[in-house]
Amino acid sequence: xxxxxxxxxxxxxxxxxxxxxxxxxxxxxxxxxxxxxxxxxxxxxxxxxxxxxxxxxxxxxxxxxxxxxxxxxxxxxxxxxxxxxxxxxxxxxxxxxxxxxxxxxxxxxxxxxxxxxxxxxxxxxxxxxxxxxxxxxxxxxxxxxxxxxxxxxxxxxxxxxxxxxxxxxxxxxxxxxxxxxxxxxxxxxxxxxxxxxxxxxxxxxxxxxxxxxxxxxxxxxxxxxxxxxxxxxxxxxxxxxxxxxxxxxxxxxxxxxxxxxxxxxxxxxxxxxxxxxxxxxxxxxxxxxxxxxxxxxxxxxxxxxxxxxxxxxxxxxxxxxxxxxxxxxxxxxxxxxxxxxxxxxxxxxxxxxx
Numbered sequence: 399x400x401x402x403x404x405x406x407x408x409x410x411x412x413x414x415x416x417x418x419x420x421x422x423x424x425x426x427x428x429x430x431x432x433x434x435x436x437x438x439x440x441x442x443x444x445x446x447x448x449x450x451x452x453x454x455x456x457x458x459x460x461x462x463x464x465x466x467x468x469x470x471x472x473x474x475x476x477x478x479x480x481x482x483x484x485x486x487x488x489x490x491x492x493x494x495x496x497x498x499x500x501x502x503x504x505x506x507x508x509x510x511x512x513x514x515x516x517x518x519x520x521x522x523x524x525x526x527x528x529x530x531x532x533x534x535x536x537x538x539x540x541x542x543x544x545x546x547x548x549x550x551x552x553x554x555x556x557x558x559x560x561x562x563x564x565x566x567x568x569x570x571x572x573x574x575x576x577x578x579x580x581x582x583x584x585x586x587x588x589x590x591x592x593x594x595x596x597x598x599x600x601x602x603x604x605x606x607x608x609x610x611x612x613x614x615x616x617x618x619x620x621x622x623x624x625x626x627x628x629x630x631x632x633x634x635x636x637x638x639x640x641x642x643x644x645x646x647x648x649x650x651x652x653x654x655x656x657x658x659x660x661x662x663x664x665x666x667x668x669x670x671x672x673x674x675x676x677x678x679x680x681x682x683x684x685x686x687x688x689x690x691x692x693x694x695x696x697x698x699x700x701x702x703x704x705x706x707x708x709x710x711x712x713x714x715x716x717x718x719x720x721x722x723x724x725x726x727x728x729x730x731x732x733x734x735x736x737x738x739x740x741x742x743x744x745x746x747x748x749x750x751x752x
Contacts, residue, residue, distance in 0.1 A: 399429060399430050400428075400429045400430070400476070400478070400750070401429060401430045401431075401432065401469075401474050401476065401477040401478070402425050402429045402430070402431045402432070402477065402478050402480070402750060403431075403432050403433075403434055403470075403474065403477045403478070403479045403480070404418050404421060404422055404431065404432070404433045404434065404482060405434045405436075405467075405479060405480070405481050405482060405489075406418045406433065406434070406435055406436075406482040406483060407435065407436045407437055407438065407482075407485055407486060408435055408437040408438070408439040408482050408487055409433075409435055409439060409440040409442050409446075409453075410439040410440075410441055410442060411441040411442075413443075413507070413558070413667040414482055414483060414507040415442070415666070416442070417482075417535070417558050417559075417667075418433065418482050419433070419442055419445055419446065419449075419451065420511040420559060420561065420739065421480070421742075421746060422449075422451050423449045423451065424517030424559075424739055424742060424743040425743070425744065425746060425747075425750070426450070426451070427659055428747065428750075429750065430452075430479060431451070431452060432452050432454050432470075433451060433452065433453050433454065433456050433457065433476075434467065434470070435453065435454070435456065436454050436456055436463060436485070436489075438455050440453070442473040446707045448725065449508050454470070454507075455606055456680065461598045464493060466491065467489065467493050468497055470497065471493060471494050471496075471498075471499050472497045472498070474565075474681070475497065475498045475500065476500065477499060477501075478501045478503070478749070478750050479499050479501065479502045479503065480505065480533070481502070481503065481504050481505050482505045482507065483505065483507060483547075484517065484521055486505070486519070487504040487505065487521060487524055487525065487529070488520060488524055489707055490502065491504060491524050491526070491528050491529055491560070492528070495528055498726060501530050502528070502529050502530055503529060503530060503531050503532070503533055503749065504524065504525050504529040504531075504532045505532070505533050505534075506525075506532055506533070506534040506539045506543060506553075507534070507535055507536075507539075507664070508537040508539065508664060509536055509542055509662055509663060509664035509685050510542055510662055514609060515710075516544065521548075522546070522547055522548055525549070525552065525626075526548060526552065529552065529672045531552055531553075531554055531625075531749070532535045532548070532552050532554070533554055533556055533749075534552045534553055534555050534556075534557075534664075535555070535556065535557060535558050535664055535665055535666040535728070536555065536557065536663075536664035536685055536686040536734060537555055537622060537686055537689075538662075538663065538664050538665075538684075538685040538686055539555075539565050539664050540553050540555055543614075544679070554691050556742070556745045556746070557665050557686070557689065557736075557737060557742075558568060558667060558670065558737070558742075559737050559738060559739045559741065559742030560667075560670045560671060560673075560674045560733055560737050560738075560739075561674075561739055562733065562734065562738070563647070563650075563674060563675060569693050570638070570651060570675050574609060574610055574611040575609055575610045575611075575653060575655070575716050576610070576611050576612075576613060576653040576654050576655075577596075577610060577611070577612045577613070577647075577653065577654070577655045577656075577712065578612075578613050578615065578649055578650070578653035578655050578656050578657065578658075578672070578677070579592055579612075579613070579614050579615065579616075579656070579657050579668075580615040580616060580642060580646055580649065580668045580671075580672075581614075581615075581616045581642070581658070581660075581668065582616055582617065582618045582642070583616050583617060583618030583619065583620040583621045584619060584620060585620070585661075586660060586661045586662050587595055587616075587659070587660050587661070588659035588660050588661045588682065588702070588703070589614065589616075589620065589624055589659070590623075590624075590627060591703050591705050591708065592614075592657055592659040592705075592708070593624070593627050593628060593631060593633065593637065593705075594610075594631075594705040594709040595657075595659070595705040595709040595712065596612050596631075596633060596636060596693075596709070597631045597633060598634070598639060598705055598706055598709040599709040599712060600636065600715060602709070603713065606716065607635070607636065607715075609716075610636065610716060611636060611637075611638070611654065612633075612636055612637045612638075612657075613637075613638055613639070613640060613649060614637060614638070614639045615639075615640045615641075615642045615646055615649050616639075616640075616642035617642050617643055621639070624639065625639065642690075646648075648673065649674040650672060650677065651675065653672075653675075653677060654677070654678075654681045654715075654722060655677060655678050655679075655680065655712065655715050655716070655722070656668075656669065656672035656673075656677040656678070656680070656681075656697075657679075657680050657681070657712065658679065658680075658681040658682065658687070659682050659702075659703075659705075659708060660681075660682055660684055660685075661682070661684065661702055661703075662684050662685060663682075663684045663685030663686065663687055664685050664686060665685065665686040665689065665690070666674070666681070666685070666686075666690065669681060669687065669690050669691070670690060670733060670737060672729070673696070673719070673729035673730065673732060673733045674730065674733050676726040676727065676729055676730045677726065677729055678697045678715050678721075678722055678725030678726055678729060679691045679696060679697035679698075679725075679729065680697055680698050680708060680711045680712050680715070681697065681698075681699055681700070682699070682701065682702045682708075683699040683700065683701060683702075684702060687699060689736070690732065690737075692728070692732065695725070695728050696725045696726075696728035696729040696732055697711075697715075697725055697729070698711035698714070698715075738747050
């Protein structure tokens with residue numbers, strides 16, 4: 399049976415890490431699949447055990463890890479290699495070429511550049527000259543990287559997929575209409591804008607103070623600043639903060655609307671997850687959000703930092719239960735029809751077999 403190797407830095411909680419595991423699960427019925435990780439962090443033990451995924455952790459010093467990787471590749475020269483992050487692109491491609499790996503795919507998992515120029519330059523050389531193909535998970539990534547001199551002819555966009563939960567229909571009945579954001583608390587997620595939108599909403603429609611609640615689920619460097627903004631806006635009775643490092647399934651289940659105010663995005667995993675739980679979405683019109691949120695169909699798209707438009711879009715959904723129910727149904731349909739694991743699997747099978 400043919401072998402597929404997925405190389406990723408670690409399995410800490412994150413979108414790329416989860417997608418790597420889903421890819422392994424999808425390809426497991428067809429190939430021998432190994433997940434190679436450089437560092438031992440692993441937040442997905444239950445998922446790995448349930449799906450009988452094969453994890454190979456490289457051990458020892460950096461030199462020993464690189465030698466182990468070289469040795470693995472020499473033994474498995476016929477493997478198809480999928481690299482999942484910039485460091486994996488560099489190490490996997492260079493060592494893979496030295497070992498004689500015949501098919502190497504690099505991965506671009508972010509829409510922008512969050513690293514030093516020289517690192518981007520190295521990535522460009524590796525992707526343009528030595529990889530067989532570069533897989534981007536959004537058209538925003540393709541646009542940004544092509545503008546930076548990456549060879550667009552070597553790119554293929556494969557959107558992330560989502561595993562549909564057992565719970566899908568949103569029938570939660572509670573005292574409040576719950577608005578949800580799940581995000582890291584960092585600058586480009588625009589959490590300050592979402593808080594301003596809630597403040598505007600309560601100011602313009604005072605009765606909503608008795609009817610809505612907003613849950614911010616996440617963690618990060620800006621948590622203190624976020625808490626201070628909530629206090630200064632006198633919204634502590636409306637907005638609550640929850641730890642995003644724990645299982646977030648319950649938050650999706652007891653919410654009615656999903657809110658994303660990111661300044662930049664590729665393809666948002668959290669919006670996809672929200673839609674898989676049948677949540678209408680209000681989001682900023684960035685990255686590939688337009689592939690997920692269809693204006694007036696399952697939610698609304700607003701300009702970045704336009705907290706007034708965001709608040710008014712929320713109000714349209716809050717104030718009309720029929721709209722909320724219709725959007726809810728269309729969110730789930732959009733995920734089923736366009737972002738299923740079946741579609742995702744077929745795209746990767748073509749790459750392995752081509």
